[in-house]
Amino acid sequence: MKVVRQPAVSTLLDAMNQPMPRNLLGLDLQELTTLVDSAGEPAYRARQIFHALYAERVLSLDQASNLPKDFRSTMADSGVSVGSPAIQSRFVSSDGTVRYLMQLWDAETIETVWMPEGDEGERGDGSEAGEEPEGCAHGWRRATICVSSQVGCAVNCQFCLTALLGVRRNLNAGEIVGQVISVLRDQKVLPPNDRINLVFMGMGEPFLNFENFIKAVRLLVEGVGIPESRMTVSTAGIVPRIYDLAAEPVRPKLAISLNAPNDELRTQIMPLNKKWNLEKLLNAAREFPLRNRERLTFEYVLLGEINDSDRHARELVELVRGIKAKVNLIALNPGPGIEFKTPNESRVLEFQKILINAGVPAYVRRPRGRDIYAACGQLKRTIELAS
Numbered sequence: 085m086k087v088v089r090q091p092a093v094s095t096l097l098d099a100m101n102q103p104m105p106r107n108l109l110g111l112d113l114q115e116l117t118t119l120v121d122s123a124g125e126p127a128y129r130a131r132q133i134f135h136a137l138y139a140e141r142v143l144s145l146d147q148a149s150n151l152p153k154d155f156r157s158t159m160a161d162s163g164v165s166v167g168s169p170a171i172q173s174r175f176v177s178s179d180g181t182v183r184y185l186m187q188l189w190d191a192e193t194i195e196t197v198w199m200p201e202g203d204e205g206e207r208g209d210g211s212e213a214g215e216e217p218e219g220c221a222h223g224w225r226r227a228t229i230c231v232s233s234q235v236g237c238a239v240n241c242q243f244c245l246t247a248l249l250g251v252r253r254n255l256n257a258g259e260i261v262g263q264v265i266s267v268l269r270d271q272k273v274l275p276p277n278d279r280i281n282l283v284f285m286g287m288g289e290p291f292l293n294f295e296n297f298i299k300a301v302r303l304l305v306e307g308v309g310i311p312e313s314r315m316t317v318s319t320a321g322i323v324p325r326i327y328d329l330a331a332e333p334v335r336p337k338l339a340i341s342l343n344a345p346n347d348e349l350r351t352q353i354m355p356l357n358k359k360w361n362l363e364k365l366l367n368a369a370r371e372f373p374l375r376n377r378e379r380l381t382f383e384y385v386l387l388g389e390i391n392d393s394d395r396h397a398r399e400l401v402e403l404v405r406g407i408k409a410k411v412n413l414i415a416l417n418p419g420p421g422i423e424f425k426t427p428n429e430s431r432v433l434e435f436q437k438i439l440i441n442a443g444v445p446a447y448v449r450r451p452r453g454r455d456i457y458a459a460c461g462q463l464k465r466t467i468e469l470a471s
């Protein structure tokens with residue numbers, strides 16, 4: 085029996101074009117069904133593996149006690165493993181934020197951030213993610229996990245530490261889901277009972293890794309049990325993928341990282357604006373189909389004396405007029421190698437006031453974990469940061 089199954093499992097995973105090691109995490113129910121079928125196992129084994137991976141969140145085949153021992157051994161002998169990213173280090177902020185350095189199978193590292201109480205980025209987006217729930221047994225009312233989608237990033241926003249890395253590779257769906265699972269296990273949190281929000285705002289541009297990102301979203305909804313209404317994806321403005329997201333039946337809410345109210349300034353701080361300018365970006369935003377109560381989010385990183393004047397605020401009002409959206413203001417999180425200044429609090433509040441007075445909902449995002457470089461735009465591999 086074993087002799088027949090081993091090559092079959094290997095052959096299937098080879099056909100799935102998975103590099104070594106052969107990881108189960110990231111496979112959907114259909115792929116698992118094909119896998120168990122090729123191994124001569126009944127179809128319900130696929131549902132058992134799916135449940136073990138995503139609902140029980142096992143870290144190794146040994147822990148998948150709902151599977152027969154000989155089947156687990158067969159898979160292990162074929163080089164198949166669960167494939168969760170390994171937590172290499174944890175950096176704990178004075179505000180409770182934890183920045184995780186995770187190691188992938190090829191020794192690349194990524195960062196994932198746990199924010200008890202979140203950063204209030206969901207406020208006013210019309211979803212249940214932004215509502216205030218009762219406190220829970222852990223002492224927080226809701227927590228947010230900030231998830232990476234690539235190793236590094238190619239987009240080159242001038243205010244972002246991750247940009248300094250360049251892009252090294254895309255994460256596969258299992259590596260995206262695996263970050264969430266590793267953090268949930270580490271924090272001993274159990275969705276759907278515990279209230280978790282996900283933001284795809286870590287390292288990388290999710291829309292430059294769209295297929296893996298959207299597959300991970302489906303697995304997180306169907307397998308891990310985190311509703312799509314508690315997920316937000318942020319893009320720097322990869323316009324064609326905004327239309328693709330709009331067509332997805334299961335999708336997170338959309339946030340657009342805007343950061344400037346005119347093309348000249350936006351091109352200076354976000355060079356990708358040359359390819360997809362504000363007209364194209366705002367057209368895509370206007371056409372984005374919103375669900376009941378949903379609002380788009382525009383993120384605006386305030387850079388001292390660059391994009392934070394009253395005039396910029398008024399230009400921003402005109403730019404987003406007529407779009408069912410809110411603006412999240414983020415005072416620049418400083419970092420080594422970043423030339424810009426952080427505006428003072430009164431400037432941030434003045435900017436916010438101009439938006440609110442003009443009828444544009446505007447919120448100031450709470451900086452989380454600045455002391456451990458876990459805040460927005462600060463994620464950069466710790467190894468390089470220390471060198």
Ligand code: SF4
Pocket residue numbers: 237238239240241244245246247286287288289320461
């Ligand atoms: S802000 Fe986001 S898209 Fe821009 S360089 Fe940083 S990680 Fe990439």
